[in-house]
Amino acid sequence: MVRDSDERNDESQLSGRDTFFPGVAEEEWNDWRWQYHNRITSLQQLASFVPVQEECLPALQQVIRNFRIGITPYYLSLFDPSNPHDPIARQSLPAIEELLHQNTGEDDPLREEGSPVPGLTHRYPDRVLLVITDTCAMYCRHCTRKRIMTEGAVRRIELDQMIGYIAAHPEIRDVIISGGDPLTLPTPRLEEVLARVRAIPHVEIIRIGSRVPCVLPQRIDAELCAMLEKYHPLWINVQFNHPRECTDEARSACNMLLRAGIPLNNQSVLLRGVNDDIETMRALVHGLLRMRVRPYYLFQCDPVRGSEHFRTTIAQGISLLGQLRGHTSGLSVPTYVIDLPGGGGKVPVGPMFMMHYDERAGRATLRNFQGRVFEYLDPERDPPSVADPGRIAGCDRQQPRDNG
Ligand SMILES: *Cc1c(COP(=O)(O)O)cnc(C)c1O
Numbered sequence: 452m453v454r455d456s457d458e459r460n461d462e463s464q465l466s467g468r469d470t471f472f473p474g475v476a477e478e479e480w481n482d483w484r485w486q487y488h489n490r491i492t493s494l495q496q497l498a499s500f501v502p503v504q505e506e507c508l509p510a511l512q513q514v515i516r517n518f519r520i521g522i523t524p525y526y527l528s529l530f531d532p533s534n535p536h537d538p539i540a541r542q543s544l545p546a547i548e549e550l551l552h553q554n555t556g557e558d559d560p561l562r563e564e565g566s567p568v569p570g571l572t573h574r575y576p577d578r579v580l581l582v583i584t585d586t587c588a589m590y591c592r593h594c595t596r597k598r599i600m601t602e603g604a605v606r607r608i609e610l611d612q613m614i615g616y617i618a619a620h621p622e623i624r625d626v627i628i629s630g631g632d633p634l635t636l637p638t639p640r641l642e643e644v645l646a647r648v649r650a651i652p653h654v655e656i657i658r659i660g661s662r663v664p665c666v667l668p669q670r671i672d673a674e675l676c677a678m679l680e681k682y683h684p685l686w687i688n689v690q691f692n693h694p695r696e697c698t699d700e701a702r703s704a705c706n707m708l709l710r711a712g713i714p715l716n717n718q719s720v721l722l723r724g725v726n727d728d729i730e731t732m733r734a735l736v737h738g739l740l741r742m743r744v745r746p747y748y749l750f751q752c753d754p755v756r757g758s759e760h761f762r763t764t765i766a767q768g769i770s771l772l773g774q775l776r777g778h779t780s781g782l783s784v785p786t787y788v789i790d791l792p793g794g795g796g797k798v799p800v801g802p803m804f805m806m807h808y809d810e811r812a813g814r815a816t817l818r819n820f821q822g823r824v825f826e827y828l829d830p831e832r833d834p835p836s837v838a839d840p841g842r843i844a845g846c847d848r849q850q851p852r853d854n855g
């Protein structure tokens with residue numbers, strides 16, 4: 452059923468859950484299995500919740516053939532149907548723009564494919580990235596790994612090969628488990644991966660990258676936390692992109708993970724029309740700190756085919772960071788990074804506070820967050836030494852005496 456706009460205005464008094472899922476029992480709503488099985492995975496289903504223009508259907512079919520649709524009822528309940536530019540909708544609803552710029556961007560700009568072990572990327576000396584599933588609770592329209600979400604794409608997950616590779620490389624001390632979303636795996640399957648990685652003696656820390664606390668927070672239950680905490684030191688990187696995602700449900704999911712001793716860091720993506728203005732960005736990072744989640748990275752949106760409409764300029768990102776640094780808690784300021792196309796890795800591109808540094812003269816010129824300019828001097832090249840007490844006026848300390 453497609454509702455007309457007058458009706459929607461009346462309903463905007465209600466919560467999204469009341470609007471879209473009236474009559475769903477509390478027990479079902481809070482059960483992640485219900486949330487997962489009732490995901491919106493087709494345009495027909497979508498059209499029963501939000502208006503989908505008839506004439507756009509063929510194009511949208513094309514969009515979701517390229518990049519599948521998946522929205523949890525919980526995430527849909529965060530929509531504001533009265534806002535045609537709703538940032539929650541923008542991250543999750545298929546859009547015609549995904550068909551534009553077909554020649555701009557790449558399928559795999561970060562060159563994650565083509566490594567000797569399928570699904571494993573060993574880009575940095577001491578850490579590896581494992582893609583262990585291509586399933587996500589929600590399919591984000593801005594995803595960097597859009598390529599693995601094409602309808603009918605089959606991905607081989609070669610866990611034995613991945614484990615063998617890590618075991619054979621003693622320099623690997625940090626293993627990042629990603630996807631897709633690893634927390635969509637059945638708990639025993641995820642445990643198998645964690646246990647096998649943990650059994651490798653030189654692996655120090657394990658990290659999981661997941662959007663589940665944001666898009667399917669019900670999945671974070673006691674059973675999952677009890678399993679995860681057996682594999683410490685374990686860290687989880689989450690992805691919240693908008694302050695309206697910092698809900699009571701998300702807060703309680705984060706709280707359970709934190710109580711299981713798992714530090715949480717956020718990796719946002721800078722997205723045009725979602726979080727590319729300072730009010731939204733400030734509200735997001737403050738909302739994260741209130742949930743005890745540390746903003747870690749803000750990613751420049753990668754030039755992925757089908758995501759061009761999400762990209763901002765680098766200047767916009769630098770300007771946002773400049774309006775955070777010094778103006779609010781340092782804890783809330785993420786590192787703004789570009790993941791270099793071509794597989795060059797992540798490079799920080801924050802605002803420059805050091806305007807000039809003459810290393811030979813030992814003199815730096817810096818500006819503070821207000822734009823005021825200061826000088827800073829390096830230590831003297833040949834500083835006085837206590838072994839040479841004559842150089843320190845008023846100090847007659849001698850070499851240590853021999854009391855023998
Ligand atoms: C992002 C990433 C990492 C981890 O980078 P950190 O800066 O340590 O968070 C590791 N490997 C790959 C391939 C990555 O893309």
Ligand code: SF4
Nearest residue numbers: 587590591594631662
């Ligand atoms: S959860 Fe992560 S991997 Fe999955 S679609 Fe969203 S951004 Fe992509």
